[in-house]
Amino acid sequence: MFANVPTVLTPLRARLLLVLAVLLAVLLAVLVPTAPGAFAAGKPETGATRPGAEVVAVTRVADRQVDLSVRSTALGGRTVKVRLLTPDGWNPHDRRHRQHWPTLWLLHGCCGDYTSWTSMTDVAETDSLRDVLVVMPEAGWNGWYSDWWNHGQGGDPAWETFHTKELRHLLERDWGAGSNRVVAGLSMGGQGALLYAARHPGMFKATAAYSGSAHPLLNDESVDRIMGFFAGQGNDPLRVWGDPVAQRGIWQAHDPFHLAKRLRSIPVYLSCGDGTTGPLDAPGATSALEADFNRQNHALAAELKRVGARHVTTNFYGPGTHGWAYWERELHASLPMLLGALGTDGD
Secondary structure (H helix, E strand, O other), X not given: OHHXXXXXXXXXXXXXXXXXXXXXXXXHHHHOOOOHHHOOOOOOOOOOOOOOEEEEEEEEEEOOEEEEEEEEOOOOOOEEEEEEEOOOOOOOOOOOOOOOEEXXXXXXXXXXXXXXXXXXXXXXXXXXXXXXXXXXXXXXXXXXXXXXXXXXXXXXXXXXXXXXXXXXXXXXXXXXXXXXXXXXXXXXXXXXXXXXXXXXXXXXXXXXXXXXXXXXXXXXXXXXXHXXXXXXXXXXXXXXXXXXXXXXXXXXXXXXXXXXXXHOOOXXXXXXXXXXXXXXXXXXXXXXXXXXXXXXXXXXXXXXXXXXXXXXXXXXXXXXXXXXXXXXXXXXXXXXXXXXXXXXXXX
């Protein structure tokens, strides 16, 4: 009987060794991190995205203009563009003498994109910006500078997280952006500029909004109008901030009027027309949208005064519609305030 023991134990020992080898392989797969080069430069594998954001392509589009293609976890692994208008002497790849520049974030409006400011205004030819890094990020045709509620599920798109966390960190680590920042925007981007300054205290030293959606909860007309924008391109309008009654708290958290106290300590510039035909309009042009935003901006200005804000500049210029000629003019009018907050005179 004992003479047969080795022939019984040998296959048993082999099976035990095989089980141990499988367990070891599983442990190694869990504990060893994925190699940095595991993802291709294009679309990430399904269900696999790197944390944060990464630049996957760089394109020089004009003198001092560079487009970054940025893949973002906050946007579900999608790749979007960010246009940089670079200062004189900008060279982020010079690790030895790298400079971090004061930064102006310029936010586009609804139905526009990251190219809007350079294609529709003279921002690229503005001499006072040659010592500033101008950041013009994509924010979606209809993104509203928000992390969408998505019926309580959150997730893609999370534009606010992309801009204020992922992109901010990426630009300051690798692309010469400094921690000295101001933000401005038009229409939807005007709301975004006010929201980012209010919701992220200390991130921006000043903010400017041109024809911005400054108080979307002003009245039923204002609510219905922004819900109409939310429904653009066949979107479910409740995905953005939810229902204006049932999710009232979310709406208020994205309404600059209700965040006015958080804007008390920084310079704020508000401008808007009244929607009637102005000097920069075609004859007979009017804008109900501009008239609505005009009422919203007046309400925000009054609320800022009520809560004790001491650095508010308003230019409610009367006749004028919702158009680029006015926004270009207002950018120039607000630049002394914005550049003053950055500590550069633009000379």
